[in-house]
Amino acid sequence: MSGTHKKLGARHKARKRAVDFLFEAEARDLDPVNLAGERAELAAKDDSVAPVPAYTVTLVTGVAENLDRIDSVIESHLQEWTLERLPAVDRAVLRIAVWELFHATDVPPVVAVDEAVELAKQLSTDDSPSFVNGVLGQVVLVAPQVRAAAAATSSRAENTEASDPEAPADSAETEGGAAVADTDGPQ
Helix, strand or coil, rough: CCCCCCCCCCHHHHHHHHHHHHHHHHHCCCCHHHHHHHHHHHHHHCCCCCCHHHHHHHCCCCCCCCHHHHHHHHHCCCCCCHHHHCCHHHHHHHHHHHHHHCCCCCCCCHHHHHHHHHHHHCCCCHHHHHHHHHHHHHHHHHHHHHHHHHHHHHHHHHHHHHHCCCCHHHCCCCCCCCCCCCCCCCH
């Protein structure tokens, strides 16, 4: 069955919409989370506007909240390229796939990679699918360690909260409602 006749699932469509939002937000220098929210509100009011799937919002929010780390991971796996030199669509596709590899525990790594390659085929240059596959092939090797570290950190934070609900998680103090890391080192 050829790729053009394949029935696209709801998650694929949500990923494509997330790529669209990340691409548009970058091109127009907008906050992608606000953009997705505005489109969701517009869709609720206007039946001619396609609804924004919840998974699209999850992806856009996840990428936005972890953008620096995601970009750092992508850059560390680029060979003779910089993130800025990549086509903007490829950046968006890679960001979504890396977020899924690290945070979407219900998405098998092979699915995250395959979906990213398929989106690159649909939306980007002829060279993009193999490039995206190559980068993600390296990222997928570190994903289990990243997920395990995140789970351990989350578990420690939950244990800290359970033993002392007033204590800030992971020895971070809150300042103005935002967590601030303790940069003074051990005292």
